[in-house]
Amino acid sequence: xxxxxxxxxxxxxxxxxxxxxxxxxxxxxxxxxxxxxxxxxxxxxxxxxxxxxxxxxxxxxxxxxxxxxxxxxxxxxxxxxxxxxxxxxxxxxxxxxxxxxxxxxxxxxxxxxxxxxxxxxxxxxxxxxxxxxxxxxxxxxxxxxxxxxxxxxxxxxxxxxxxxxxxxxxxxxxxxxxxxxxxxxxxxxxxxxxxxxxxxxxxxxxxxxxxxxxxxxxxxxxxxx
Amino acid sequence: xxxxxxxxxxxxxxxxxxxxxxxxxxxxxxxxxxxxxxxxxxxxxxxxxxxxxxxxxxxxxxxxxxxxxxxxxxxxxxxxxxxxxxxxxxxxxxxxxxxxxxxxxxxxxxxxxxxxxxxxxxxxxxxxxxxxxxxxxxxxxxxxxxxxxxxxxxxxxxxxxxxxxxxxxxxxxxxxxxxxxxxxxxxxxxxxxxxxxxxxxxxxxxxxxxxxxxxxxxxxxxxxxxxxxxxxxxxxxxxxxxxxxxxxxxxxxxxxxxxxxxxxxxxxxxxxxxxxxxxxxxxxxxxxxxxxxxxxxxxxxxxxxxxxxxxxxx
Numbered sequence: 178x179x180x181x182x183x184x185x186x187x188x189x190x191x192x193x194x195x196x197x198x199x200x201x202x203x204x205x206x207x208x209x210x211x212x213x214x215x216x217x218x219x220x221x222x223x224x225x226x227x228x229x230x231x232x233x234x235x236x237x238x239x240x241x242x243x244x245x246x247x248x249x250x251x252x253x254x255x256x257x258x259x260x261x262x263x264x265x266x267x268x269x270x271x272x273x274x275x276x277x278x279x280x281x282x283x284x285x286x287x288x289x290x291x292x293x294x295x296x297x298x299x300x301x302x303x304x305x306x307x308x309x310x311x312x313x314x315x316x317x318x319x320x321x322x323x324x325x326x327x328x329x330x331x332x333x334x335x336x337x338x339x340x341x342x343x344x345x346x347x348x349x350x351x352x353x354x355x356x357x358x359x360x361x362x363x364x365x366x367x368x369x370x371x372x373x374x375x376x377x378x379x380x381x382x383x384x385x386x387x388x389x390x391x392x393x394x395x396x397x398x399x400x401x402x
Numbered sequence: 403x404x405x406x407x408x409x410x411x412x413x414x415x416x417x418x419x420x421x422x423x424x425x426x427x428x429x430x431x432x433x434x435x436x437x438x439x440x441x442x443x444x445x446x447x448x449x450x451x452x453x454x455x456x457x458x459x460x461x462x463x464x465x466x467x468x469x470x471x472x473x474x475x476x477x478x479x480x481x482x483x484x485x486x487x488x489x490x491x492x493x494x495x496x497x498x499x500x501x502x503x504x505x506x507x508x509x510x511x512x513x514x515x516x517x518x519x520x521x522x523x524x525x526x527x528x529x530x531x532x533x534x535x536x537x538x539x540x541x542x543x544x545x546x547x548x549x550x551x552x553x554x555x556x557x558x559x560x561x562x563x564x565x566x567x568x569x570x571x572x573x574x575x576x577x578x579x580x581x582x583x584x585x586x587x588x589x590x591x592x593x594x595x596x597x598x599x600x601x602x603x604x605x606x607x608x609x610x611x612x613x614x615x616x617x618x619x620x621x622x623x624x625x626x627x628x629x630x631x632x633x634x635x636x637x638x639x640x641x642x643x644x645x646x647x648x649x650x651x652x653x654x655x656x657x658x659x660x661x662x663x664x665x666x667x668x669x670x671x672x673x674x675x676x677x678x679x680x681x682x683x684x685x686x687x688x689x690x691x692x693x694x695x696x697x698x699x700x701x702x703x704x705x706x707x708x709x710x711x712x713x714x715x716x
Contacts, residue, residue: 188573195575195708199582202704206697279696286700286707293711312711 186234187306190351193227194313197347198289201320201340205285208273210332214259217336220343221251228350239358240350246365247346255339255372262379263332268389273330281327285320292316310351317344331382331389335375342368407653408493412482415638419481419630420444422637422669429677444630448623456619459520469516470617470624473509477631480505484638487661488650489560489567498557499547503540506591509628510536517613524605528612531688535597535609538695539590545702546583549576549709550643563646579705581644586698588636590691592629595680597691600629607685634669641668 232240292315324337431438517529554565648664650657
């Protein structure tokens with residue numbers, strides 16, 4: 178199971194998975210919302226490329242449709258919508274002061290190790306590419322959760338949530354060679370609906386507590402403690 | 403023959419370092435809408451400085467006068483270790499990549515001592531900042547380099563580069579991480595813009611300049627030359643480790659010429675990239691440097707991890 182003995186396709190998929198993992202780390206350490214959304218779009222682009230690569234090498238035409246869907250939703254539509262909301266609510270100049278950035282990063286690294294450790298048992302039953310793709314996508318999911326914990330802005334939470342979905346999508350594409358078309362369409366529209374719903378939630382949170390900083394939610398007690 | 407080649411190559415390396423600096427300045431000036439000085443300006447500056455009489459403070463000890471020579475010779479030794487045009491060098495068999503990092507640390511140690519020696523506030527401030535940054539940058543650099551050396555299972559730079567060439571084009575996830583880590587470390591260590599501004603003399607922000615503020619004349623020339631060498635060393639290291647194609651594997655004239663062309667075009671591309679980065683990015687606050695270098699270390703660790711987990715034989 179040496180990398181030298183793998184074909185070019187496997188190497189390319191492995192590099193893609195490494196880059197997807199890297200974008201997750203970049204998101205984790207990003208305090209500016211617009212840049213966070215940009216990195217999210219970059220992750221979507223990497224997913225699109227991976228899907229296209231799978232479609233090409235497995236000769237699986239319906240994956241091209243999936244790639245086009247991913248591109249239009251995760252690279253263009255959702256980042257565009259989030260960006261518009263950030264600009265409308267005038268939050269693009271705020272830099273979120275991340276607490277314990279370094280320890281969060283190192284925590285992220287240990288999550289990555291952890292996800293490899295968890296997937297160690299399936300090593301014997303699966304191919305190398307499957308194991309790595311699963312491990313990286315599991316760590317993308319965990320890093321998305323960590324992103325949601327460590328950031329305070331609601332927009333960052335949405336990006337974290339979407340990147341969790343990215344991780345699952347990556348695992349599905351690489352390990353099953355593409356899900357049935359119906360499932361993919363369903364997931365794509367779920368994501369779309371979720372994005373629209375989040376937009377409405379933003380409005381509601383903003384009108385009720387006058388900010389999107391979820392730490393302020395703790396102050397919603399009837400009586401001040 | 404091999405030793406002769408090593409000496410010629412090192413001499414070329416040392417001679418071309420200011421040219422790289424000049425080219426970098428040229429690119430930056432073009433990008434920032436300023437009229438650019440000629441490529442040869444660093445050579446003229448060095449010549450001017452060597453002609454001038456050095457002014458040495460009364461409080462300076464012998465260390466202050468000796469330090470520039472030590473720093474410059476450490477950099478020359480470092481330059482002799484890194485394969486520049488050809489790979490099969492006897493010098494890199496003598497000293498491996500850990501010694502290279504040691505040379506950098508050695509030069510930095512004396513530079514910091516020289517900054518402290520004169521007793522000015524700026525010198526001490528610069529030294530303490532430099533040591534802080536380097537203590538964070540060195541582990542990250544070692545991590546990035548270890549990724550390479552574990553892949554090639556040798557710490558000898560020539561051997562490692564030869565290994566990469568012989569394998570041909572293999573997309574390695576670990577190299578992607580190591581490349582990014584090494585670029586971040588190189589920017590921090592050579593004092594380029596997000597970490598330190600090489601052209602500033604503003605007291606609150608300078609790091610490298612603060613240490614060498616008291617130097618003048620030929621001492622300053624040697625130190626400037628040494629920092630140009632350091633920039634080139636990192637450039638050559640990055641381009642030859644990660645994109646080694648074109649480097650001469652034998653000592654025939656055509657192979658050497660081809661190798662020289664290859665390394666110069668790689669350095670030119672790297673310079674243009676660096677100039678773009680320096681124009682687009684603003685200098686960060688000193689207290690954010692640890693986050694930046696923490697990120698570099700993280701990338702190094704990820705590279706190592708993905709080497710062990712993704713790539714090695716099980």
